[in-house]
Amino acid sequence: MTKHGLVIDQERCIGCQACAVSCKQENNVPMGQFWNRVLTEGGEKMDTPSGGYPEDGGSGSLDMQYQPTACQHCENAPCVKVCPVNATYTRDDGIVEIDYDKCIGCRYCMAACPYNARVFNWDEPEHMPEEGTGDVEARPQGVVEKCTFCSHRVDEGLDPACVVNCPADARIFGDLDDESSTVSKYIDKYETDQLLEDRGTDPNTYYISGEMSPGRPQTSDKMESELDDVSPWSDGDDDVPSEEADSVGGESSGSSHSVEGGEIPYATPAKSGGDD
Amino acid sequence: MSDPQQPRLTPIDEWEDEAEAMLDDVEYDTDLGVQMARDAIRVSNGELTDAEFHEKYHEAVLDEFGEDERPTKPEGFEDD
Ligand code: SF4
Ligand code: SF4
Numbered sequence: 001m002t003k004h005g006l007v008i009d010q011e012r013c014i015g016c017q018a019c020a021v022s023c024k025q026e027n028n029v030p031m032g033q034f035w036n037r038v039l040t041e042g043g044e045k046m047d048t049p050s051g052g053y054p055e056d057g058g059s060g061s062l063d064m065q066y067q068p069t070a071c072q073h074c075e076n077a078p079c080v081k082v083c084p085v086n087a088t089y090t091r092d093d094g095i096v097e098i099d100y101d102k103c104i105g106c107r108y109c110m111a112a113c114p115y116n117a118r119v120f121n122w123d124e125p126e127h128m129p130e131e132g133t134g135d136v137e138a139r140p141q142g143v144v145e146k147c148t149f150c151s152h153r154v155d156e157g158l159d160p161a162c163v164v165n166c167p168a169d170a171r172i173f174g175d176l177d178d179e180s181s182t183v184s185k186y187i188d189k190y191e192t193d194q195l196l197e198d199r200g201t202d203p204n205t206y207y208i209s210g211e212m213s214p215g216r217p218q219t220s221d222k223m224e225s226e227l228d229d230v231s232p233w234s235d236g237d238d239d240v241p242s243e244e245a246d247s248v249g250g251e252s253s254g255s256s257h258s259v260e261g262g263e264i265p266y267a268t269p270a271k272s273g274g275d276d
Numbered sequence: 277m278s279d280p281q282q283p284r285l286t287p288i289d290e291w292e293d294e295a296e297a298m299l300d301d302v303e304y305d306t307d308l309g310v311q312m313a314r315d316a317i318r319v320s321n322g323e324l325t326d327a328e329f330h331e332k333y334h335e336a337v338l339d340e341f342g343e344d345e346r347p348t349k350p351e352g353f354e355d356d
C-alpha cells in the first residue's frame with residue numbers, strides 16, 4: 001500500500017511563505033483564506049521569534065522557528081469521524097479529502113480538527129483574477145475546504161505544489177509505507193515530531209528539528225516514486241548529496257537540472273501549473 | 277469573518293470556546309457538533325472506540341441530518 005506523507009525540515013525552512021503562496025495559486029484558494037500558512041513558534045503573528053535577547057535580563061534564547069502548517073492528513077482523523085454525510089473521507093493512499101458535492105456545510109469537521117486546517121466559504125468565494133488560478137476548480141459557497149496534499153497532482157505522479165516551490169528544499173513528500181523512501185529514511189534518521197501528538201490524531205506530516213537534513217533538492221517536479229534514481233538526497237548514509245548527483249535528471253521533465261559532483265544542489269523554483 | 281481563515285494550533289483549554297464560536301450560527305445543532313468533536317478526539321486518543329462513538333451519536337445524527345453515513349459504523353450495526 002501507499003501512504004502519502006510530508007516531512008517538513010524546520011531547520012531548513014526560511015519562512016519565505018512560498019509554500020503558502022504556491023498553495024493558494026495552485027489550488028485556487030479564495031481571497032481571505034489559506035490552506036497552508038507559515039506559523040512561528042514564538043506567537044500567532046507572522047515572523048514572531050521566541051525567546052529573548054540576552055540584554056536587560058533576557059534569556060539569550062532568541063530563536064525564529066518557522067512551522068508551516070496545513071492539513072496534517074491524520075491517520076486517526078477526527079474530522080472524518082464526525083462528518084455525518086461522509087463528505088470528508090480518507091483515501092486508500094492516506095490523503096484526507098472532501099467531496100464538495102456531498103458537503104452540507106455543517107462545519108462539525110472544523111470543530112473537530114485540532115489544527116484549524118479547514119476553512120469555510122461563508123460567502124461566494126472571490127478569486128483574483130476573477131477566473132481563478134491554478135489547476136483546481138473553485139469550491140462553492142457553504143462548503144468547507146482544506147489542503148488536499150495536491151491530490152490532483154499526486155494522481156498525475158507530481159509532487160505537491162508547495163513541495164516543488166520550496167526554495168529551501170524543506171518540504172519532502174513521499175510514501176511512508178515504503179521503507180526506502182526519503183520521508184521514511186528521514187523520519188528514521190532525524191528527530192521528528194508530529195503536531196499535538198497528545199491528541200492521538202497520528203498525522204502523516206512530520207517536522208524535523210534539531211539537526212538539519214539534506215532536504216529534498218529539486219531535480220524534477222515528479223514524485224520520488226516516479227523517478228528512476230532518487231539519489232542524491234536519499235542514500236541515507238551521509239548528510240550531503242553523493243557524487244551520483246550528476247546522473248540524476250536524465251530523461252525526466254524539463255525542470256530537471258544536473259548537479260556538479262559533491263555540490264549541494266539548490267532549488268530552482270519550478271512552475272506550479274501542473275500542466276504536464 | 278474579518279480575520280483571514282488559516283491553519284493555527286489551538287491550545288486545548290481554548291479549543292471548546294472556539295469550537296462553539298465556529299458552530300454558533302450553523303444551521304445544525306451546535307451542541308451536538310461540539311460534543312461529537314470532543315468525543316472524536318477521544319476516539320483518536322484511544323479513550324473511546326469507533327463503535328462506541330458511532331452508537332453514542334447515531335440517533336442524534338439521524339434526527340439532525342436524516343442520515344448517518346459516518347465511517348465509524350461497526351460491522352452488523354443495524355440502521356433504523
Ligand atoms: S489536520 Fe484536521 S482536517 Fe486534516 S486530517 Fe487532521 S483533523 Fe482532519
Ligand atoms: S462541513 Fe461538510 S465536510 Fe464538514 S462535516 Fe459537514 S458535511 Fe462533512
Ligand code: SF4
Nearest residue numbers: 023147149150160162
Ligand atoms: S500539499 Fe498542495 S494543498 Fe496541501 S499545502 Fe501543499 S500546495 Fe497546498
